[in-house]
Amino acid sequence: MPKLADRAGKIAESVTLAVDAKAKQLAAEGVDVVGFGAGEPDFDTPKYVCEAGKAAIDKGQTRYTPASGTMELKKAVAAKLKKDNGLEYDPAKEVLISCGAKHVIYNLIDVMVNPGDEVVIPAPYWVSYPEMVRVADGIPVMPLAGGDQGFKLTPAQWAKAITPKTKAVILNSPSNPTGAVYSPEELKAIAAVLVDKDVWVISDEIYEKLVFGSMKHASIAALEPKLKARTLVVNGHSKSYAMTGWRIGYAAGPAAVIKAAANLQSHSTSNPSTMCQVAATAALTQNDGGARELETMRKEFEGRRDLIVDRLNKLPGVKCVKPDGAFYVFPDVSGCYGKSYAGVKMTDSLTFASVCLEKAHVALVPGSAFGDDRCVRLSFATSREKINKGIDRLEKLLKG
Ligand SMILES: Cc1ncc(COP(=O)(O)O)c(C=O)c1O
Secondary structure (H helix, E strand, O other): OOOOOOHHHHHHOOOOHHHHHHHHHHHHHOOOOOOOOOOOOOOOOOOHHHHHHHHHOOOOOOOOOOOOOOOOHHHHHHHHHHHHHOOOOOOOOEEEEEHHHHHHHHHHHHOOOOOOEEEOOOOOOOOHHHHHHHHHEEEEEEOEOOOHHHHOOOHHHHHHOOOOOEEEEEEEEEOOOOOOOOHHHHHHHHHHHOOOOOOOEEEEEOOOOEEEOOOOOOOOHHHHHHHHHHHHHHHHOOOOOOOOHHEEEEEEHHHHHHHHHHHHHHOOOOOHHHHHHHHHHHHHOOOHHHHHHHHHHHHHHHHHHHHHHHHHHHOOEEEOOOOOOOOOOOOHHHHHHOOOEEEEEOOOHHHHHHHHHHHHEEEEHHHHHHHOOOOEEEEEEEEHHHHHOOOOHHHHHHHH
């Protein structure tokens, strides 16, 4: 058999796979597993968006569009970025529509990173960032911000991580897996570090609409105009509009990068699905941009956050920072390491997750997958009833 490319060997197998496969196997055997693994909202896509998608098919909007997306959607995205984020872009040259934000980021990294270039990715990080950088033969540099600092890198840590080899930095606020949100003041301080460095900034704002309490989402490019020429704002419909299956994401930024990424996309996927682009345009332009639906979801997530954080912090050995955004909590469970539960010793986040699954039938994701082995990730994109049921089980396990 011919050998695969060296590149193929660089992509790590997901450490979450083992736990996920086991959870699915247990469920298939009829075990009632409470799942905290979901990375998607448990709401349905708003009705007016679905109607727009269906109408597009009925109207015969079933053919190719320009590879980088339709002008209608690009205009809708540009209008959204102006209204919500105070950022102005030329829809014709500075906006790219791709098959989800994941695809957007993949394209961007591929056109930015040369072999040996460093990309700063604050840990805990979304699992795909380092793998994408490795596929591009780049080197992920991953300084850690633990729960004691709210999972947010300090400006000094940012400054230290950036070297002459740094090509890009990835900022993800609100964050997956921690739910941490950088305040406008914190972003300004980071912008002050980045402004005189010759690096691209990828600002992944996919959880923008899920921010709680008095915290406000801000876009770093709007806070420091000088940074806008080097910043790529990434967003999409998956999380805010509960549209994970529609696969629509977008980037806005300097025309040269958008053009290069669009060229790449034109040879890989071509355009994102045509009717999904129509639906995504409707999502942004009709029904006040879905403001009412979005707010209903946001409020529900906020209530669930309060519930899950409160309950987790009452468990022995568990410390949970209250996240300001997204739909994840990232509790530190290292207080349980070295102890035995249901006859099994927990030594790290993987054994913690395995014991929770096998002995309590609760599925959660080990923090090692996100670069912090002290923690585990629980998604609260699930009902309050299931949250209570799952935490009851964890309580029994950890107190038993
Ligand atoms: C931080 C972050 N960025 C990007 C994505 C990609 O979202 P999508 O490709 O569905 O738009 C996800 C999905 O989980 C995410 O958590």
